[in-house]
Amino acid sequence: xxxxxxxxxxxxxxxxxxxxxxxxxxxxxxxxxxxxxxxxxxxxxxxxxxxxxxxxxxxxxxxxxxxxxxxxxxxxxxxxxxxxxxxxxxxxxxxxxxxxxxxxxxxxxxxxxxxxxxxxxxxxxxxxxxxxxxxxxxxxxxxxxxxxxxxxxxxxxxxxxxxxxxxxxxxxxxxxxxxxxxxxxxxxxxxxxxxxxxxxxxxxxxxxxxxxxxxxxxxxxxxxxxxxxxxxxxxxxxxxxxxxxxxxxxxxxxxxxxxxxxxxxxxxxxxxxxxxxxxxxxxxxxxxxxxxxxxxxxx
Amino acid sequence: xxxxxxxxxxxxxxxxxxxxxxxxxxxxxxxxxxxxxxxxxxxxxxxxxxxxxxxxxxxxxxxxxxxxxxxxxxxxxxxxxxxxxxxxxxxxxxxxxxxxxxxxxxxxxxxxxxxxxxxxxxxxxxxxxxxxxxxxxxxxxxxxxxxxxxxxxxxxxxxxxxxxxxxxxxxxxxxxxxxxxxxxxxxxxxxxxxxxxxxxxxxxxxxxxxxxxxxxxxxxxxxxxxxxxxxxxxxxxxxxxxxxxxxxxxxxxxxxxxxxxxxxxxxxxxxxxxxxxxxxxxxxxxxxxxxxxxxx
Numbered sequence: 001x002x003x004x005x006x007x008x009x010x011x012x013x014x015x016x017x018x019x020x021x022x023x024x025x026x027x028x029x030x031x032x033x034x035x036x037x038x039x040x041x042x043x044x045x046x047x048x049x050x051x052x053x054x055x056x057x058x059x060x061x062x063x064x065x066x067x068x069x070x071x072x073x074x075x076x077x078x079x080x081x082x083x084x085x086x087x088x089x090x091x092x093x094x095x096x097x098x099x100x101x102x103x104x105x106x107x108x109x110x111x112x113x114x115x116x117x118x119x120x121x122x123x124x125x126x127x128x129x130x131x132x133x134x135x136x137x138x139x140x141x142x143x144x145x146x147x148x149x150x151x152x153x154x155x156x157x158x159x160x161x162x163x164x165x166x167x168x169x170x171x172x173x174x175x176x177x178x179x180x181x182x183x184x185x186x187x188x189x190x191x192x193x194x195x196x197x198x199x200x201x202x203x204x205x206x207x208x209x210x211x212x213x214x215x216x217x218x219x220x221x222x223x224x225x226x227x228x229x230x231x232x233x234x235x236x237x238x239x240x241x242x243x244x245x246x247x248x249x250x251x252x253x254x255x256x257x258x259x260x261x262x263x264x265x266x267x268x269x270x271x272x273x274x275x276x277x278x279x280x281x282x283x284x285x286x287x288x289x290x291x292x293x294x295x296x297x298x299x
Numbered sequence: 300x301x302x303x304x305x306x307x308x309x310x311x312x313x314x315x316x317x318x319x320x321x322x323x324x325x326x327x328x329x330x331x332x333x334x335x336x337x338x339x340x341x342x343x344x345x346x347x348x349x350x351x352x353x354x355x356x357x358x359x360x361x362x363x364x365x366x367x368x369x370x371x372x373x374x375x376x377x378x379x380x381x382x383x384x385x386x387x388x389x390x391x392x393x394x395x396x397x398x399x400x401x402x403x404x405x406x407x408x409x410x411x412x413x414x415x416x417x418x419x420x421x422x423x424x425x426x427x428x429x430x431x432x433x434x435x436x437x438x439x440x441x442x443x444x445x446x447x448x449x450x451x452x453x454x455x456x457x458x459x460x461x462x463x464x465x466x467x468x469x470x471x472x473x474x475x476x477x478x479x480x481x482x483x484x485x486x487x488x489x490x491x492x493x494x495x496x497x498x499x500x501x502x503x504x505x506x507x508x509x510x511x512x513x514x515x516x517x518x519x520x521x522x523x524x525x526x527x528x529x530x531x532x533x534x535x536x537x538x539x540x541x542x543x544x545x546x547x548x549x550x551x552x553x554x555x556x557x558x559x560x561x562x563x564x565x566x567x568x569x570x571x572x573x574x575x576x577x578x579x580x581x582x583x584x585x586x587x588x589x590x591x592x593x594x595x
Contacts, residue, residue, distance in 0.1 A: 149443045154529075154550040155359045170361040178446055178528035178540050179550060185429060185525060192434045193444035 028056045028260055032066020032079030035107060035162060036249050039280050040079055043104075043268055046276055051267075054260065070252055071097055076261050078252040081107060081162075092254075099252045100297040103290040104268050106283035107162055108246030109199045110232040111219045112187070116194045119143040121220040121229040124244050128167045130197060133174025138195065150177035151186045151198035159183075163199055167245060183281065191215035201281030202232050221245055232283075239286030246283060248290055257298065269294055331573065338570040341366070341563035350567065354533040356547070358561040366564045368571065370533040374448065374541035375572075377534060378523060381452025382459055382516045387509055389456070390463030391498075394505075397464070398471040399493050410468065417461035421521040428454045428526030440538055446528030448537045454522045459512035466511060470504020471497055503587050510583035517576055520545040544572045 030040055037060035044056040066078035071092045084092075084099065092099050111127055113119060122130075122141060129135045130148055139145045152173065153160045164170060180186045183204040190196040191213070207213045212233070220229030223244045230237035230244070237243040257265050267273050269291070274284040285291055342350070345366045353367020393413070397406050432453055433445030440449075474497050482492040498505070520543075528540030529550060542550075548565050555562045 147443065155357075161359075164361060172357055172360050172362050175355070175357070175532035176530050176540070178444075178530050179542070180529070181524050181550070188429050189444060189446060189528075192430070192437065193446075195443040 026260065028264060029075040030056060030058045030077040030079060031061060031069040031075040033063040033081040034060040035081040036079040039105060039282060042280060043273060043276055047264055047267055070099060070254060071095055080250045097254045099254065102251045102265055102294050102297055103248040103285050104251050105249045105277040106238060106246050107249050108232060108238060108243060108283045109159060110202050110205060111221060112190055112198050112200060113217050113219060114190055114194045114196050115215050115217050117143060117217060121222060123222050123225050124167060128169060131163065131173055132168055132171050133176060146195045148197060149193050149195040150174055151189050151196055152177045152179055154179045159199065166247065187213060202283060238283050239288035334566055334570045334573055337563060338567035341560055341567045344560045345564060356531050358564065368568055370531060371542055371544045371547045374534055375517060375543040377448045377537060377541060378451040378455060378543055379513060379516045381448060381537060382455035383513055385452060385456035386459040386463055386512055390460050391467055391505060393464045394467035394471055395493055397468045413461050413464050421519060424454050424458060425522040425525030428522065433526060442538055446526060446540050448527060448534060448539065448541045451523045451527040454526055455516040455519055458519060458522065459516050462515055463508045463512040466508035467505045470501040474500040503590050506583060506587055510579060513579060514576060518545060520549045524549055544568050
């Protein structure tokens with residue numbers, strides 16, 4: 001009798017071990033761009049809060065790290081603040097990875113001056129010259145005879161790096177730039193300072209009523225001298241990529257996104273995700289070509 | 300039996316207070332060691348002479364990373380010096396007023412008010428600097444903006460004042476009545492008594508108050524971070540935007556990649572700041588001791 005009980009117990013233990021345990025929670029691994037790491041972290045947290053069972057780990061390291069990670073299949077999603085190079089896409093194919101790209105947000109900055117500055121428009125190159133300190137007077141860029149007073153963010157902010165890479169051509173910022181402790185303080189500084197120029201996320205331009213804050217003027221930016229200028233508040237110009245100081249931020253998957261990853265991506269580019277994108281100071285994907293490209297990648 | 304119990308209590312209380320004293324010393328030693336250990340690796344890549352004497356600080360430069368803190372040291376000295384220039388005379392004058400001139404009813408109201416001033420959060424004072432003091436300075440000095448060393452000095456003076464006033468007033472009040480009464484009895488006016496008798500007698504307290512105020516000014520971060528513009532360029536005058544050592548650390552430590560030269564260099568700035576404050580306190584201590592010896 002005792003023996004039988006022992007055998008039964010042993011059998012139970014054996015089969016119990018063979019029975020599948022509760023399905024293991026599969027963690028979605030995301031790596032890449034430092035510009036995107038905060039945004040994606042927040043998106044992941046909000047998504048996990050709303051979706052029971054979802055588990056997402058986000059880490060930075062730079063766009064290159066994420067791309068290498070996806071190629072070596074050590075992550076499920078690669079964040080990059082630039083397009084993949086053709087060499088990287090080739091490498092991926094060689095390893096049997098077929099990357100698909102999704103634009104999840106658009107990084108962009110508005111160039112803002114004091115209301116009293118009569119200037120309306122600058123080229124990207126002129127903004128670069130101002131911030132490198134090559135140009136010290138507004139006169140040199142077609143403005144009044146007044147000293148330029150530069151306002152910017154601190155060296156470790158994503159917008160600082162974006163300006164440096166994208167507008168300054170990877171050159172040093174002028175040491176005379178006042179480095180403010182956040183977008184809101186840049187705005188406060190510019191409102192008080194007639195010679196000021198600053199760069200801020202588009203989310204900081206408006207007051208509670210949705211109008212541009214009193215004392216500020218948002219400049220039109222053109223790609224080349226003489227070319228058409230666009231305002232960052234012009235949704236259509238940003239959506240189409242015509243506003244020059246903007247770049248799409250990508251997440252890449254290996255092949256058609258499946259299951260958890262697909263649901264997470266769809267949520268990001270959907271209304272809830274995009275509301276968070278906007279709240280965090282980025283431009284949304286919009287209804288233009290980025291959305292069309294995303295729709296294609298989902299299929 | 301009763302005596303034995305009291306002895307035991309005495310011993311316990313003695314041990315408790317010794318432990319508190321030792322803890323303070325240990326905390327200080329621990330902070331110093333942490334700073335030292337984390338700062339030293341910075342000098343594997345940065346020459347110490349370059350660190351202390353170069354004016355260019357740009358660790359994230361895509362061209363060439365540079366780690367020179369001279370501009371930040373200069374900024375800290377300018378802002379703190381300016382603050383002391385404003386706060387010490389005003390502080391001592393207010394203390395003298397409170398202790399010698401003011402009606403007791405006025406004093407009963409004014410002193411708590413001054414002490415409440417110390418409780419205003421630094422971020423609030425910084426915001427005032429940004430939207431009130433800055434624009435006012437810009438108008439007075441005809442500069443485009445008021446985000447400069449003067450703004451920082453004014454705000455730090457406001458923050459150092461409560462400390463200076465409160466402790467100076469206490470020390471003036473602690474001067475024995477007999478001394479000032481002797482002066483008055485010898486025909487000295489109240490002004491003479493205050494200036495030549497009470498102030499010298501309470502000098503050690505006044506110096507201590509000044510040093511404490513200065514300590515507050517050197518270490519203050521949020522206010523200067525918001526009000527001085529934080530430009531990295533070497534300041535050539537009080538109307539230039541400055542970046543103090545504390546703001547430099549605060550700006551960059553939040554998002555610096557850990558265990559890089561940049562990270563260690565920020566701790567090295569902290570170490571320099573620690574040495575400066577230590578030196579200030581040491582000098583204050585020596586000065587105080589000398590005065591106390593002379594008094595005896």
